[in-house]
Amino acid sequence: MYPSGKYSSRGPALIPRMKTKHRIYYITLFSVVLLGLIATGMFQFWPHSIESTADWTLDKRSVHDAPLVRLPVSSPIPERGDLSCRMHTCFDVYRCGYNPKNRIKVYIYPLQRFVDDLGVPISSTGLSREYNDLLSAISDSDFYTDDVTRACLFIPSIDVLNQNSLRIRETAQALAMLPRWDKGMNHLLFNMLPGGPPDYNTALDVPRDRALLAGGGFSTWTYRQGYDVSIPVYSPLSADVELPERQPGPRRYFILSSQTAIHREYRAELERLKEENGEALLLLDKCSNLSQGAASARKRCYKGQVYDYPQILQESSFCVVLRGARLGQAALSDVLQAGCVPVILADSYILPFSEVLDWKRASVVIPEEKLSEMYTILKSIPHRQVEEMQRQARWFWEAYFSSMKAIGLTTLQIINDRIYPYAARTYEQWNNPPVVKWSSVNSPLFLPLIPPRAPGFTAVVLTYDRVESLFRVITEISKVPSLAKLLVVWNNQNKSPPEESLWPKIGVPLKVVRTKENKLSNRFFPYDEIETEAVLAIDDDIIMLTSDELQFGYEVWREFPDRLVGYPGRLHLWDHEMGKWKYESEWTNEVSMVLTGAAFYHKYFNYLYTYKMPGDIKNWVDAHMNCEDIAMNFLVANITGKAPIKVTPRKKFKCPECTAIDGLSLDQTHMVERSECINKFASVFGTMPLKVVEHRADPVLYKDDFPEKLKSFPNIGSL
């Protein structure tokens, strides 16, 4: 519609003066204009294009175009912050409401330029680059809403990051002028440099009623736990200087002090440490002979030797971050960026985001009093732990310190977690660097439980039409003492299961479930009929397993309720020639999978298989009618990080009638297909979760020289 507009504007000049024609031209012109207008309107009204529209219309605006607001001298001043404020007293939760996405909505006030009665602005800097970055990041995020009536949290566009540039009284008046201020309820202020001379308060001095404060440099006396958020002091250096991540490990210096304005008492203490421990310590200070300006911020000196800052931080294992007049130091951010473990000496300081971050894993906090013992304390930390701390420090910087965006969104996420605590992010989500998140497992069945024997297990038999074999299986399994229920999954849609009277009479309930489609995944569906935790998946042709063998399998499963417990084991191998995984069914000394032709497992894995199987594995298995057992092995190993348990010597399922099936198993194409499965699944999971072990479980007295009669499981079967 842009060009159409242009065209229509030029239109009139091109029209000849002919009365008969000009009506037509007139109409054409009019319709073009009209169309243009409609098109513009459409574009404007179109819900998806609102932002882009705003972009090109508002792009042309400068900060100086923001409306000017004059503050009357007598305009009200908010009360000083109330130290007893907590979420349940000073925060209006009703504004946030119940929300299926469990996400708070944040509104940002439009920019205004506040001036006092005489026209002097309330702040010497106005909107700073950092605060602008912060607000843009929030407005681009999921939290943002432009509908003030639906907002849960309000962020004023008045920049209070640095108290030094503010006129306290006027700023407070400006806050109170905000249309939705309402005693500061649900308002969030961001401040990084609080306090001013001489006493440097640890929280913003601007009176702010009940507003929440995201502050850098809180002390335990000003921080309202569970209400305020402690944020880092952003270091603009991190945007200017790129420090590539360094591998954790020992570095040239052990301790580095790079701050320039350290109190002489502390500097004396550090000098003493340096004398005692020599080269391990590096004490840097401001360079005296350099020209002033930005350069001096990027240089540090020791006895005339010049070092680049912050690059030098990467040369040390530990970096001292001492408090100054303020508790929060921008140096902390530089230190973390360099992957140097911060040694924080700032009594009563509330570390940034300490509500969710576990600083003990990324830093060393030493009471100021113990500065003289710093070296001994740090030396006592094991090397491997120092490496982990270095990695952790760098990760904290990347995730939570590196930009105003990171700082702002982390703050909002913390507040979000308080309002929807039942959907809060976990410790692992906050603290584990991606590499750990990727390799670690948090098993959903993490509690060490050995479930009681009494509930027994449910046998799930998948069958198609081999009724005779099925009936034999049912009769055999029914002899197992702990069998609680038998569930037959009838996978044949063309044929009805036999009449009830024809089924074998057994001592436990027998249920038949008819499926809608002949799919392999039906065997792993979490049927409501399965009321026990333990499930025995069994094929309709497995009749060689003895009752003792099955009962023993169940007993072993009780001790490993989070694993697959099965009979014949299989192995995956890396084929060096082909450069891919290979399926191995030879009788080897190792096991990484068990066949689910007969295997015990927790019903929870049925649920996972059906609803949480990654990628298209489930459909792939159904389409190929193969590898459902491999998929199950992958799933369980991936989520628990543990190997399956093979029980008893059983190596294969063989039965007189089904030699053909066994023949198929040995068939070369079958093996190739299963190898392909492993490769396919490994790529979907993004890793090879299977674990190889060299053990199997046998009854305690298996093959021991002991009377068979006295053994619990004498008939454990053979290969």
Place this chain on the structure above:
Amino acid sequence: MQARKKYVLLGLCACCWLVLFYWGGGVQLRLLRLLTRQRGEVVRPWPNWTDRAFLPRYAHLDELQTDPGTAESPRQRRQAWSAIYKDSRCRMETCFDFSRCRRRGREGFRVYIYPSEKNDHVSESYRKILTSIAESRYYTSDPREACLFVLGIDTLDRDQLSGQFVPNVDERIRGYPLWNDGRNHLIFNLYSGTWPNYTEDLGFNIGQAILAKASLNTEHFRPGFDVSIPLFSKDHPQKGGERGWLVRNTIPPRRKYLLMFKGKRYLTGIGSDTRNALHHIHNGKDIVSLTTCRHGKDWEKHKDARCDHDNLEYERFDYQELLHNSTFCLVPRGRRLGSFRFLESLQAACIPVLLSNGWELPFSDVIQWNQAVIEGDERLLLQVPSTVRAVGNERVLALRQRTQMLWEAYFSSVDKIVLTTLEIIKDRVFSHISRNKYMWNSLPGGLLVLPEYSTHLAHFPFYYLGLGISPGQEFTAVIHAVSPLVSQSQPIMKLLQVVSKSKYCSQPGPDNIRLYIARFTVVFLSQTTSRFLPHVAIETEAVLSLDEDTVLLTSEVNFAFLVWRSFPERIVGYPPRSHFWDPLKRAWGYTSKWTNDYSIILTGAAFYHRYYHYLFSHYLPQSLRTLVDRTSNCEDILMNFLVSAVTHLPPIKVAQRKQYKELPSPQGTKSVPWANPEHFNQRQECVNTFANWFGYMPLVHSQFRLDPVLFKDQVSVLRKKYKDLERA
């Protein structure tokens, strides 16, 4: 003419429109927005300012780096602080004397209990608390070496109307020469204030003492200083304690009722806002919220229209039954913020839904409660049903298991509650040797993780999976030798050869090994428990503990080590033993007979993590270790108790060629202690003594043995990796 005018007009219109279009975007936008949405104020996302690159920095680099600094000396400032930040503003750095905790140049955390006076009445609960401290490894009877002081006066119940109330506390504590305005004192309290306000005032001036109190309000809580403890009843067990009620993880993890509450309804007074509204969410189907007015002496005076009907309904359900059969349990505030039902539902694996605004949750310093409970808001009571309905199955499963983990780690006994309190304070005092949040919040819980051993997660046997790492590839053999080395044909020499042949054994060469024996023999001659000393020479995670006369094959060792790597937190070894309950003697029995199950693996030949050496020497009380040393017996049973108490799981037996110690000793001259009936009786007694100290029987039975995959199978010997194991 007409036409021209029209053209001009049209042209003008177009121009205006264009002008509006180009420069008046904002106005136009506002106009359009105004048309589309009637309500709302000026709406627009944060603009991309044209001059954003020219905006000033919030602070100059110089300003950030060159801290203004103050003339005030930090030392003076710290001194000034302790004068300013007192009483309700106490923090560790201002109200706690750290120097008391490092007397004689050694850091030590010792707790002293004031002797109680004769006519003092001490309540059951407080007696249990004092017993726990007195029996803990931190107790000292010498006030001069104490870091923390605990009053002998019962301060648990500070409700003036209560029979347990102790008057004149103020005067008495002022008389104590060590009181020192409460510095380094720890005061326990369960109830404070009384009808009608239930204030948090204890009725005496606690000064700078640390408060370990139930029902603490966040407003009065001094962060990093006080400790919030749970409210527990006088019947709460001293030790051990009941296990949680969750025995299995049913799928789907839902119980008969979704949410339940059964309790008093307050018609008036503090806490009545919430309690009086609870009946609104009752639906008689999956949400059962029952309230009764029948409590207190004059309930009928305040009774309202609902009371009679409610009381009837109330009687229909049994509280215990509801606890067992409900997925979520409402835990609203009572008169005070905490209530008994918090621990009750935690134990019952009924996920607590808290409605207690401002309650500082128990041990909130270290426990991540949002992983175990649903923190509701009293103001949003009516949202609770939809909130709990929206909690997915996976989360219910996790929350429920987490309740059990926390219950068993920190709450199931008075011992655990008191020890957790002490450990939290100790972690603050020695902050650089303290547990991180991960240690506190993952199995087996903070009490069993001793930071003095290490603060590095990878040094413990519990966190391998959570960190995504695997245990080390090497082990250290520790041989317990008592007989002097006289000849090269002694079994120990053979054993050394066998073990050092293992490719996983971390000792580099035979020369080194000889050196090791020399050292170890000397150390181990003295005491039986010293075999489990956390010796510095043990650098690997795995320890292979051996007796000098153990007969093993290298392949047996290799196989067992591989099994241990799969189960690094358990004991993996060869000779099994078992315990059983003897109903006739009403005591635990011990048997060395061949049975179909086992619960103990003898440490004469077993792999385990070296951390258990440290736990054995530092966690277990001196009394048990003395018993072991005195009798020169039972150290293996004690180790099994310890490991099973930590893991809640049985040890693992692996395949072995010959039965351990079944063969007569080659020398034949030395008396074999285990043939001695006295020896056996001692072991019976040990089992009972240990169970008594733990407060329960931690040993668990197992019915399987782990063998090599092809063990004794009828396949070619050439296929088998561990063929030596099968030779007769």
